[in-house]
Amino acid sequence: MADIRPFPGLHYNESLIKDWSTAICPPYDIISPQHLQELYLRSQYNFIRLEFGRELPQDTPADNRYTRSAATMEDWLKQGVLLTDPVPTFYLHDHYFRYQGGDCRRRSLVARVRLEQWDKMVIRPHEGTLTVARGDRLSLLWALQVNTSPILALFEDREQQICSLLADQEPGKPLISSKTVDGESHIVQAITDGEMINRISRSLAGQSLYIADGHHRYESALTYQLEKGTNAPSASEDEAFNFVMMELVDFGDPGLVVLAPHRLVRGIPKSILDGLMVKLEAFFEIEKLPLNLPDVGQQVDDLLGGTNEISIILFGPAKNYLFGLRLRDPDAAGQLMPSFHSELYKKLDVSIIDHIILEKLLELTSEKEETGLTYSYDITEAVGRVLDQEYQLALLFRQVKPEGIKAVADAGDKMPRKSTYFYPKAPSGLVINRLV
Numbered sequence: 001m002a003d004i005r006p007f008p009g010l011h012y013n014e015s016l017i018k019d020w021s022t023a024i025c026p027p028y029d030i031i032s033p034q035h036l037q038e039l040y041l042r043s044q045y046n047f048i049r050l051e052f053g054r055e056l057p058q059d060t061p062a063d064n065r066y067t068r069s070a071a072t073m074e075d076w077l078k079q080g081v082l083l084t085d086p087v088p089t090f091y092l093h094d095h096y097f098r099y100q101g102g103d104c105r106r107r108s109l110v111a112r113v114r115l116e117q118w119d120k121m122v123i124r125p126h127e128g129t130l131t132v133a134r135g136d137r138l139s140l141l142w143a144l145q146v147n148t149s150p151i152l153a154l155f156e157d158r159e160q161q162i163c164s165l166l167a168d169q170e171p172g173k174p175l176i177s178s179k180t181v182d183g184e185s186h187i188v189q190a191i192t193d194g195e196m197i198n199r200i201s202r203s204l205a206g207q208s209l210y211i212a213d214g215h216h217r218y219e220s221a222l223t224y225q226l227e228k229g230t231n232a233p234s235a236s237e238d239e240a241f242n243f244v245m246m247e248l249v250d251f252g253d254p255g256l257v258v259l260a261p262h263r264l265v266r267g268i269p270k271s272i273l274d275g276l277m278v279k280l281e282a283f284f285e286i287e288k289l290p291l292n293l294p295d296v297g298q299q300v301d302d303l304l305g306g307t308n309e310i311s312i313i314l315f316g317p318a319k320n321y322l323f324g325l326r327l328r329d330p331d332a333a334g335q336l337m338p339s340f341h342s343e344l345y346k347k348l349d350v351s352i353i354d355h356i357i358l359e360k361l362l363e364l365t366s367e368k369e370e371t372g373l374t375y376s377y378d379i380t381e382a383v384g385r386v387l388d389q390e391y392q393l394a395l396l397f398r399q400v401k402p403e404g405i406k407a408v409a410d411a412g413d414k415m416p417r418k419s420t421y422f423y424p425k426a427p428s429g430l431v432i433n434r435l436v
Contacts, residue, residue: 001122001205001206001207001208002113002114002116002122002123002155002204002205002206002207002208002209003113003114003205003243004111004112004113004114004200004201004204004205004248005088005111005112005113005114005201005243006088006089006090006111006112006191006192006197006201007088007089007111007112007240007243007245007433008084008085008086008087008088008089008434009084009085009089009091009110009431009432009433010082010083010084010085010146010431010432010433010434011082011083011085011175011176011430011431011432012045012081012082012083012176012429013080013081013082013083014176016045016080016081017045017081019178019179020176020177020178020179020186020430021178021179021180021181021185022042022043022045022046023043023045023046023047023429024046024047024178024186024427024428024429024430025039025046025047025048025051025052025427025428025429026425026427026428027051027149027213027214027425027426027427027428028051028052028136028137028149028428029216030425031048031052036048036052036054040054045076045081046429047148047428047429049068049069049072050069050072050073050144050148050428050429051069051148051149051428051429052065053065053066053068053069053072066139066140066142066143066144067143069140069143069144070143070144073144073146082432084434085190087192088192088197089190089191089192090109090110090111090190090191090196090197090200091109091110091111091175091188091189091190091191091430091431092107092108092109092110092166092169092188092189092190092191093107093108093109093110093186093187093188093247093426093430094106094107094186094187094188095107095108095184095186095255095424095426096180096184096185096186096187097183097184097185097255097423097424098183098184099257099423104254104255104257105254105255106249106253106255106256106257106424107166107249107250107253107255108152108247108248108249108253108426109162109166109200109247109248110150110188110245110246110247110248110430110431111245111246111248112240112243112244112245112246112433113153113209113243113244113245113246113248114242114243115218115221115222115225115242115243115244117222121208121412122208122209123153123208123209123211123218124208124209124210124211124409124410125211125215125218125409125414126210126211126212126405126408126409126414126415126419126420127215127414127415127416127417127418127419127420128215128414128415128416128417129215129216129219129417134216134219134220134223135220136216137216137217137220138220138223138224141220141221141224141435142224145434145435145436146432146433146434146435147217147221147244147245147432147433147435148428148429148432149214149217149245149426149427149428149429150214150245150246150247150426150431150433151211151213151214151217151218151244151245151246151247152211152212152213152214152246152247152249152422152425152426153209153210153211153212153214153246153247153248153249154209154210154212154248154249154250154251154256154402154405154406155204155207155208155209155210155248155249155250155251156207156250156251156252156406157250157251157252161203162200162203162204162250163250165196165199165200165203166200169189169191169196171189172189174187174188174189175188175189175190176188176430176431184424184427186427186430188430188431204248209246209248210251210405210406210409212249212405212420212422213422213425213426214246217244218244221244224241224435225241225242228241228435229241229242240433240434240435240436241435241436243433243435244433245431245432245433247426251402251403251406256402256422257422257423257424258399258400258401258402258405258420258421258422258423259377259399259420259421259422259423260350260377260396260397260398260399260400260420260421261375261376261377261418261419261420261421262375262376262377262379262382262394262395262396262397263353263354263358263373263375263393263394263395264373264374264375264376264382264385264386264390264391264393264394264395265358265362265364265372265373265391265392265393265394265395266371266372266390266391266392266393267371267372267392268362268364268372268392268393272361272362272363273317273392273393276317276361276362277317277323279361280314280323280325280357280361283327283328283329283332283333283356284312284325284326284327284328285325285326285328286323286324286325286326287308287310287323287324287326288318288321288322288323289303289321289322289323289324290320290321290322291315291319291320291321291322291383293383294380296322296379296380296383297378297379297380299322300313300322300379300396301379303322303324304396304397304398305398308324308326309326310324310325310326311325311326311327311349311352311397311398312324312325312327312349312352312353312357312395312396312397313325313395313396313397314357314393314394314395314396315382315383315386315393315394315396316386316391316392316393316394317393319386319387327352330346330347333346333352333355333356334346334347336355336356336360337351337355341413342408342411342412342413344404344407344408344411344413345408345411345413345414345415348400348404348408348415348416348419349397349398350397350400350415350416350419351415351416353395353397354416355416357395358373358395362393374391375418375421376394377421377423379396382394382396399420400415400419400420405420
């Protein structure tokens with residue numbers, strides 16, 4: 001099924017870049033304007049210049065963030081800042097981070113994966129996408145003709161074959177080793193042994209791959225492949241543009257952390273807000289619970305993880321209370337969602353929040369989402385932003401487990417946009433995949 005191959009990656013020249021932590025950056029979709037500026041100042045070689053360059057007021061079609069990224073990459077290649085590995089390589093990436101007070105490691109394999117259309121079910125999405133983000137990534141692909149950051153995808157290693165193969169990899173001098181910054185560090189080893197590469201490829205060949213993070217990048221890569229193929233109809237099926245760079249993680253990896261993107265809402269008219277609790281009672285049993293500050297994070301975790309069937313918590317209508325919501329009739333709620341969705345989709349907490357509470361009760365249309373809706377991955381922060389009157393309501397819910405992601409994708413469905421947040425994000429700038 002999945003066609004997974006090594007590739008000669010492009011990466012920083014360690015003789016010039018002494019501290020990798022100053023050079024790598026987060027993927028484009030979590031970089032705030034302030035953080036973008038900080039990354040520019042961190043190093044003249046910070047990867048932000050390729051991944052997500054600054055927009056300037058004087059930008060033109062001939063001089064813009066994409067053309068500047070292309071010029072920077074060309075300069076870095078000429079100066080030897082970026083080097084290409086001499087042979088096709090699998091990259092074993094150990095991502096170290098802190099979570100809930102503990103030390104964690106997420107292990108992944110960075111590889112080239114053949115692009116497949118969704119209907120083949122070889123590569124399976126789990127969330128919807130936005131057209132604007134797809135267009136941005138497509139423009140960058142055409143400007144640089146490289147994958148700047150990997151798509152995070154999951155596979156099922158039931159018998160731990162791949163885990164064992166990677167564990168057998170003899171540790172040597174790392175290709176890449178970064179210092180710890182913001183609680184994260186990285187070690188990357190190059191796997192170049194032909195027999196090991198063949199064994200890994202064969203073990204993964206029967207797999208379907210589930211996109212965890214990077215749906216926009218994958219869809220942009222599909223469009224890029226189509227456009228490149230149209231311009232070069234006689235090109236081989238093994239041309240680099242028929243593949244995309246992925247970071248492959250086992251569903252069972254102990255470092256696989258999935259957070260819930262809690263909803264924060266504002267801009268709701270007073271008339272709608274005043275009638276919300278009465279409308280909620282038509283769908284939910286409501287339990288009023290005293291708010292425990294500063295331990296609200298643990299309080300909400302305990303409520304959502306308990307046996308009381310509370311799956312959604314609302315904060316905002318009363319500043320000293322949380323409201324635990326228990327759905328009265330899941331089947332009735334499901335009938336209010338688009339009929340083409342699976343039964344699994346209709347029972348997701350995030351689907352109930354988006355379709356029943358946001359769309360039906362709060363009348364939050366897609367046009368209002370840009371200014372009226374945002375997301376927080378930290379319960380304490382979400383509650384704090386409502387207490388500070390930055391937002392009117394917080395809707396908190398249980399994180400989706402990896403097996404739930406797989407089940408929805410296997411049903412041929414997609415979860416609502418922003419249903420999951422894989423923590424931490426795989427960085428940009430460790431390894432680059434050239435498409436020419």
